[in-house]
Amino acid sequence: MSAVLEGRAEGPTLRQRLAARGIDGATLLVLPCVALILGLFIYPFLYGLMLSFEPKDGSLFGNYARFFSDPFLYGTIFKTLRLAFPVTLLNLLIAIPIAFRVRLMRRQRLLTTLLVLPITLGTVLVAEGMLFYFGPQGWFNRALMAVGLLSTPISVLNGYWGVFISLVLTGFPFTFLLTLSYVTGIDPSLENAAATLGAGPAARFREVFLPLLIPGLAITFCLSFVQAYSVLPSAVLVGDPAGATRVISIAAYQAAFEEYDYSMASAIAMIMGAVQLLVVVAVLGCRSLFYRGPAAGAKG
Amino acid sequence: MQKSIMSRLWVFAVWAVIGLFLINLLGLIASVVTSSVATRWLGTWLPAGFTTRWYFAAWDEFQLGDVLWVTFQAVGAVVLLSGLLGVPAAYALARREFPAKRAVMLLLLLPLLVPPITYGIPLATVLYKAGLGGTLTGVILANLVPTVPFVVLVMIPFIEQIDPRTEAAARVFGANIFQMFVHVLVPMLMPGVLAALLLVLVRTIGMFELTFLVSGPGSQTLVVALYYAVFASGVRAVQSIDAMAVIYMVTTLVWLIVALRFVNPTQIVGRGKRPAA
Known part of the structure; x- marks a missing residue:
């Protein structure tokens, strides 16, 4: 003063x-x-x-050369993407119609609370529960057999689908929350205007909502992708960590804490970050091809 | 409004997907809970009998008393520090235009855009070099990396909602910036601060990757202890692992329910306009 x-x-x-x-x-x-x-x-x-860049063999690019020449190592990139991409896309595709439905409901809180549950449970607990629930004697197989849909128990655990399901369970709530907030952020009078002009539900979605939602959905995709991309606990617990679900984070973890080769582990972490950033940049780059502007409608 | 068969089918399909998701989720949770109180459960719908002894067994076997105390300390410190660091920073970013603002915003977004496991490995290496690996301090520091930017980003819209004239009035009446914070801003921001910190709390309890990479034998939080128990299953009774899982679930659920009393989850990311009806 x-x-x-x-x-x-x-x-x-x-x-x-x-x-x-x-x-x-x-x-x-x-x-x-x-x-x-x-x-x-x-x-x-x-x-x-x-x-x-300071690998054990002394050369500058030793770690990177080793990573990209060993299929057991570079294959982890594709295994990670093969899990993270379909899971993120599926979560987004389920989240959009559910968000549109929830938007119209008066009492959203109970449903959103239930849908948010898995965020707090976390990947470890979901994986732990899946070992029971989807096990050969678990309620899932038991119920399907009682109804007559199955004759022998199906095994989703210890493989690709186990990790896939666990990622959908833990990843969906987050995708849903983000999508819901973007969907509710669109001024309902825009939809009313389109309906007054004679657009059906499908046309309203395609012509009004989708262009407005694209930027938000791109961000949702990126953030959900980040979540699905680091799948360490579920890939180990309900997957096949030596084979189909040997994702890149397992390779990095093993290099650091089993081989104690921090240089190699850092190299893998850098590759992991680079791949992930490439995906984010590509998705956000596609976003700029679409409409950008206010979603709230102009004040008259 | 017309209701064609197609639109009815569509509504039904959406509800069916919601139902399928919830049934499987609740079934999954229920089977963990049931198993934790089961005496013997092999090849039947329900276990042969019920008991609570697994909870006592888990408490002793996994030293849950110690683990819970570590979790409590780590989470408490993370919540407190991210509030103390994050809220003032959010204030500066919401109210001031300064040259490097865009760079600072980008810097804060990065830890949220990069998966924890990616920066967790170099971070753990640095912390181990500094002698902090495996300690409670290391666990707290590592967990601050995603939570502080999170608090900042959640708080910025809350602060922008407050009329700047309120602060101007406080300054005119002679409050310095500290007094203005304590007596004017914090009380007005309390709902937002509570919301942000409760979410940090829930996130930190569930944060597996960072804690897993940095913690040592004496600094494991509940979720890491649970992972090790599941990973090395076969040594211990399944039911006592499940009992531990239930204890973990209850600690997070309590806070989630508290959090949802203060925040509408959809307001976390954007403040959408509610339909007028």
């Missing part, structure tokens, strides 16, 4: 000139947070990047 008054008497001080550019005491509040991210996220990342 006093500094401001003094400054007024003597002309603009350094403090006032900074404040004019938006830097004052309040702006400095951002610093601890930035320092934390720089120290615990950016620095480890750069450190890992440096470390990945």
Whole structure:
């Protein structure tokens, strides 16, 4: 307070000139947070990047050469994408119609609570429960056999489908919440206007909602993809960690904590990050091909 | 509004998918709970008898007292620190225009866009180098990486809703920035802060990857202990692992229910306009 008054008497001080550019005491509040991210996220990342170029054999690209020449290692990229892509797409495709339905409901809270449950359960608990529920003597097989849909128990565990189901169960709620918030963010009067002009439900969705939703859906896809992409616990517990579901995070984990080769583990982590960023950039790049503008409608 | 057969079929299909999802989810949870109180459960619909002794067995076998205490400390510290670091930063980002603002926003988005396992491995390497690997401090530091940006991003819209003239009035009456925060902003922001911190709490209890990579024998949280128990199953009775899973489930569910009393989950990401009806 006093500094401001003094400054007024003597002309603009350094403090006032900074404040004019938006830097004052309040702006400095951002610093601890930035320092934390720089120290615990950016620095480890750069450190890992440096470390990945210092492999045990001494050459610069030794780790990367090893990764891309060993099918047991580079194959993990495709195994990860083969799980993460269909799961994310399926979750998004289920989430959109459900979000449209829930949007119309008056009492959404109970249903959303139930649908959100798996987020809190987490991948470990879902995998643990799946071992029971989908097991040969579990309720799932038992019920299907009692109804007569199955004659012998089907086994989804210890393979691709086990991980797939666990990722849908844990990933869907998150996708759904994001989609629901984007869907409810669209002004209902736009739909009413389209209906007044004679558009049926399908046309309303295609011509009004979809163009407005595309940006949000692209972001939802990216964030859900991130979740499905790091599938370590379920790939180990309900998958086949040595074969069909040997995802890239398992390779990285084994390099770090079983072989104690931190250089190789960092290299795998960098490859993992690069692949994931490529997907995000590609999806967000496609987004810019579509309509961008307000979804709330203009005020008359 | 016309109701054709197609649209009825469509509504039915949507509800069928919701039902299928919920039935399988609830069945999955129910089978864990049932197994945790079962005496013997082999090849039948329901177990032969019910007992609570697995809970006592799990408590002793997995040292759940210690594990819960570690979890409580780690989660408490993460919640407190991410509130203290995140809310002021959100205030600065919501209210001030400064040169590097876009860069700061990008910096905060990155930890949320990169999977924890990707940055967790280099982070664990650095923490082990610094001697913090396997300690409670290391677990807390690692968990702050995703939670602080999360708090910032959730809080920014809440702060933008508050009229800046309120703060101007506080400053005119001679409050410094600290007093303004404590006496004006925090009380007005309380619903938002509570919502953000409860979500951080739930996320941190369930955060597997980072804790798994950084924790050591004495600093395992409940979810990591559960993973090890399932991973090394066969050594211990299945029911006691399930009892532990139920204990884990209850600790997160309590907080989720508390959280949902304060927040509408759909408001977390965007503040959509509600239909007028």
